[in-house]
Amino acid sequence: MEEIKFTLSRRDFVRSVATVGAGAVLSSSVMGQEAAKEEKPQETPKTTPKPDDLKVAIIGAGSQGNNLVNNALKIEGIRFVAVCDIWAFNLNRQVKILKKFDHEAKPYADYQDMLATEKDLDAVIVASPDWVHAEHSIACMKAGLHVYCEKEMSNDLAKAKEMVLASRETKKLLQIGHQRRSNPRYHHALKMITKDKILGRITHCNGQWNRGTSQSDEIGWAKGADMDEASLKKYGYDTMQRFRNWRWFRQYSGGLIADLGSHQIDIYNWFLMTPPKTVIASGGLDYYKGREWYDNVLTIYEYATEAGPVRAYYQVLNTSSFGNLYETFLGDEGTMQISEDDTIGKIIKEPRAKKREWEDDSAELDKMGRSEISLKVGETLKAGGKKDAVVEQMVANLSKPPHQVHLENFFNAIRNGTPLSCPGEVGYETAVTVLAANDSIAKKGMVEFNPEQFKV
Secondary structure, eight states, rough: OOOOOOOOHHHHHHTTOOOHHHHHHHHHOOSTTTTTTOOOOGGGGOOOTTOOOOOEEEOOHHHHHHHHHHHHHHTTTTEEEEEEOOOOHHHHHHHHHHHHHHOOEEEEEHHHHHHHOSSSSEEEEOOGGGHHHHHHHHHHTTOOOEEESSSSOOOHHHHHHHHHHHHHHHHEEEEHHHHHHHHHHHHHHHHHHHHTTOOOOOOEEEEEOOOHHHHSSSSOOOTTOOOHHHHHHTTTTTSHHHHTGGGGGGTOOOOOIIIHHHHHHHHHHHHHHHHHHHEEEEEEEEEEESSSSSSEEEEEEEEEEETTTEEEEEEEEESSOOEEEEEEEEESSSSEOSSSSSOOOOOOOTTTSOOOGGGGGEEEEETEEEEEEEEEOOOOOOSSSSHHHHHHHHHOOOOOOOOHHHHHHHHHHHOOOOSSBBHHHHHHHHHHHHHHHHHHHTEEEEEEEGGGGGGO
């Protein structure tokens, strides 16, 4: 997203803060990739086509593709003209939804047919399974189109690197779907950590994404909606069960650590401003049957930051939802916990930490001798009662789903040259980081990174 420049003082900013804690600055509704709570398209008004609309297609009209379409429908100047999905059930559903909003999108089962036919496209959203992200994204960029590709950008690092190289060669934008990178709460949190030094020296991080069995059980399909055997085979699947539950299988996915963990481990890399030096991980398929990927992964990453070493713990579970999802940064002067879940978010000061001038204007609790501060984003008034444009921008984005803000950043980059929040190079660094955890589990030992591994 466009970097938010804070021209007002920190005291004035926090004085503006009025509801919902570091959580209000730092969190939002939960929007995970595969169990995303889809925005209802009925909430989006119909639009009339305009000559300067960006013409967009979607490849992959499953739950996440549908979620991205519903968020993109809220953005002015976007016109869907094509939908591609190998499964007729998804394809027809998405076309019908778009038609309700006067988007006459043509259906395609094969992306190659779509690219050969649709000559006026500007951009494509790729929300197909991870293992074909590279194939779809590279073909679209070589066809002259900008690409928004869901994460993990690929479950194969060689293919992920090819995606970045294709973006450079074609000079087409490649945005990877790590939506926290566009979230104003996370941008503000990073400023508090790096500019205000609110945590002092960070020494540790921890985070998690726990999901119970109700969110992790087998995904079925409507009776009579089976894809025929020849079509399944053509597109690389043996059965409908493997097609619908592709995240369980190594051919198609990087497993839990890529599917969920990459969202949050990406934040470790971003906030610590460096990729890790090592990772050691443990995990297993201990609960479910008939799957290939682990149902639990526990990791420890080691980082060498300018301030000193940092150890970062992360866990992802498919058997318990306790604690939901969050990231925590622990320093010698305080701890910050942040999340996309708007019930989670706070700063807890260490007793030794100096008092900041703006604390008098913040909601503060005392818990076991430590101050727990809740910061809240409201409206800041300048002298004379005028609203501050910077805070207005932040508040406007806070009211939007995280995926919408990330999509807006992508479309603004196409229109105005706005820097991408998560270009391919960033997505690649994250893919190297998270997929190494699987390597560590397989070898039952530590994996050391070479700094060159993160570069393309």
